[in-house]
Amino acid sequence: GLPARVRIHEVGARDGLQNEKATVPTEVKAEFIRRLAGTGLTTIEATSFVHPKWVPQLADAEELYPAVAGLPVSLPVLVPNARGLDRALTLGARRVAVFASATESFAKANLNRTVDEALAMFEPVVSRAKAQGVHVRGYLSMCFGDPWEGVVPLPQVVKVCRALLDMGCDELSLGDTIGVATPGHVTALLTALAEAGVPVSTLGVHFHDTYGQALSNTLAALQQGVTTVDASAGGLGGCPYAKSATGNLATEDLVWMLRGLGIDTGVDLGRLVATSVWMAAHLGRPSPSRTVRALSHQ
């Protein structure tokens, strides 16, 4: 069966914008997040407290976060290490996310660490956050395929999931960073995780839409009991440290499917489309979302 309700974890302002070459003004980002909050989305990832040289687009996290902190929504932020957590906690962040990799190649490219070194870097971050009552999400990238290593073996993914949960992460997000997953693979991974004793209630899915499979993959995940789905308004996105990573599953495409299935998200689709059209005008190119195109005149 399918769930009655799905929580959308909106990543447009973080995953969506992090790869944009031209710097988006902080006030435009803040207005984007305000408009997203106005659509009924309840979890809106705001930014990352990473090294500004690694992700220049998000170098304004110290200015952006306070500009949106008062909104009545959850505003998770990415923190790779102790320095990132310090920066986030100083500004009052109550939800943070660490981001691990299932593959050595991406751990090196994204975090300058081996998989185990990255986990060792997160351990004190997670325990300090938890000690302060801060909610921690653990992202796991390259759960399906890796641009350097090819198909990623299921046990490798299960092992890192276990490590993230054991260190105290409240929820995990299974990332198809380069968008190569297909529904059978999604079912196989979720089955392997269930067999390893990982509760499906701790799992979210994070699909990029490179091969147009993100929505099909999401449906497969819902059928396995997943109720948290990451998506990016207008289908913005891509990862600067993974070649061939395109935008995330578009939030509008997700809402359209869920609405048709009678699954409640609390999101006003018309307002969301208007927000993505507004953002597309700022970025100077139309949204790649089919639903945005169908419901707007852009």
Ligand code: HMG
């Ligand atoms: P490093 O070069 O190994 O850093 O990078 P380090 O620990 O050796 O420190 C070097 C310098 O950086 C030091 O300064 C630190 O203070 C400073 P110095 O002493 O030389 O003056 N530094 C920082 N400054 C500000 N904020 C910080 C910070 N940390 C260190 N947090 C590091 C290691 C983790 C910092 C770097 O690799 C990094 O920032 N990586 C972030 C990459 C990233 O953000 N990628 C995108 C997000 S992941 C993603 O998109 C995938 C996802 O969507 C899921 C999916 O699709 O799969 C989540």
Ligand code: MG
């Ligand atoms: Mg991503």
